[in-house]
Amino acid sequence: MNTADRRIAEVERYIHELAIALSGLPADEREDVIAGIREHIDGSLLAIADPTSADVQRVLDELGDPLAIAADAGAPAAAASRPPGTGTTPPSRAATPLSGAASAPRQDSANVPLLERDWVPMAVIGSFVLAGFFVWLGGPVLAFAAWLVGLVGLLASPLWHAVEKLFGVVVFVAGPAIVGGLVLGYVPGRGLFRDNAGPRVTDSWFGGYGAWPHLFELATAGIVVVLLAAVGAWLLARGSARARGSSRVRGSVGG
Amino acid sequence: MVPGDARQAALDSRLLTNLRRGALEYCVLALLRNGESYGLDIAHALSADGVLITSEGTLYPLLSRLRKSGLVATSWRESAAGPPRRYYKLTADGIAALAAFERTWEPFRNAVDRALKGAR
Numbered sequence: 444m445n446t447a448d449r450r451i452a453e454v455e456r457y458i459h460e461l462a463i464a465l466s467g468l469p470a471d472e473r474e475d476v477i478a479g480i481r482e483h484i485d486g487s488l489l490a491i492a493d494p495t496s497a498d499v500q501r502v503l504d505e506l507g508d509p510l511a512i513a514a515d516a517g518a519p520a521a522a523a524s525r526p527p528g529t530g531t532t533p534p535s536r537a538a539t540p541l542s543g544a545a546s547a548p549r550q551d552s553a554n555v556p557l558l559e560r561d562w563v564p565m566a567v568i569g570s571f572v573l574a575g576f577f578v579w580l581g582g583p584v585l586a587f588a589a590w591l592v593g594l595v596g597l598l599a600s601p602l603w604h605a606v607e608k609l610f611g612v613v614v615f616v617a618g619p620a621i622v623g624g625l626v627l628g629y630v631p632g633r634g635l636f637r638d639n640a641g642p643r644v645t646d647s648w649f650g651g652y653g654a655w656p657h658l659f660e661l662a663t664a665g666i667v668v669v670l671l672a673a674v675g676a677w678l679l680a681r682g683s684a685r686a687r688g689s690s691r692v693r694g695s696v697g698g
Numbered sequence: 699m700v701p702g703d704a705r706q707a708a709l710d711s712r713l714l715t716n717l718r719r720g721a722l723e724y725c726v727l728a729l730l731r732n733g734e735s736y737g738l739d740i741a742h743a744l745s746a747d748g749v750l751i752t753s754e755g756t757l758y759p760l761l762s763r764l765r766k767s768g769l770v771a772t773s774w775r776e777s778a779a780g781p782p783r784r785y786y787k788l789t790a791d792g793i794a795a796l797a798a799f800e801r802t803w804e805p806f807r808n809a810v811d812r813a814l815k816g817a818r
Binding site for chain 2 (some may be wrong): 478485
């Protein structure tokens with residue numbers, strides 16, 4: 444590696460660390476900060492005739508620790524919300540409308556509507572997971588109750604868009620129905636635990652009775668369960684990102 | 699450096715951090731009062747005395763916030779050497795925010811000074 448390459452590698456490592464440290468920020472803000480820092484580094488090095496590795500290190504030292512910059516930018520934990528429209532800041536740490544949005548501690552959860560708080564996505568998806576556990580443990584009433592809580596939460600919370608809600612409802616209604624039908628035997632002639640359902644050999648695509656008599660059912664149920672988990676994880680990610688964003692947006696709207 | 703000095707330095711630096719929080723963005727706005735400027739220039743102006751900023755990098759989240767809240771506007775400008783630079787300039791809102799800060803700052807500073815002197 445020659446000197447120029449090493450200089451570039453040092454700069455890229457710094458930018459990379461900064462990007463990771465800023466990962467809690469919205470993408471546009473993150474890119475804004477990184478573009479500014481990059482311009483700063485380029486400009487500083489251009490001013491030096493033949494910058495050495497030590498020069499690069501000095502420029503990066505003057506910029507400071509990426510974590511300190513991220514902390515100042517309010518990433519990731521400091522997403523605060525303030526009373527919308529007041530233009531004032533909480534009397535605690537944040538002293539001004541401008542820096543308040545990013546530097547105030549996350550404390551004003553009272554200003555975020557109940558169904559938009561950051562624990563909502565976890566609670567909604569958690570209800571579906573809990574419903575699955577109750578099914579497994581053999582508690583259909585509790586399972587139904589947990590499933591209903593999840594469904595109502597998903598539909599009621601503004602953290603998900605209409606398309607996501609629709610998708611979630613279809614998957615979380617149809618998915619358990621399919622798995623339930625396959626496993627409990629409500630699909631005529633295909634139930635795993637029904638041995639009295641007529642000529643089964645031709646029923647299954649995978650050869651009916653054999654070493655794996657219900658391969659088709661098991662495989663389908665498995666695929667649906669994996670799909671449910673994937674959709675659950677996706678909805679959790681979208682909802683959580685929006686919950687974080689919503690408190691941050693509220694913070695900056697107030698300023 | 700003896701341990702006592704180190705503790706004192708840490709305390710001073712924490713105090714400075716808290717004090718900067720309310721004032722730094724207005725210092726940036728004030729630097730732009732006489733015309734537009736670019737990041738590196740602003741960073742050097744602020745870090746010259748080591749009081750207003752210690753890590754130049756912390757300027758950039760601040761500039762981003764100022765732009766987002768409409769107090770500064772940016773434009774890209776070719777530079778004599780190297781890639782184009784982003785220039786920052788005050789908007790009408792920025793000028794108003796700076797004026798409001800100045801109105802508040804002087805009585806505040808004087809009150810703090812009086813309190814500190816009176817407490818001796």
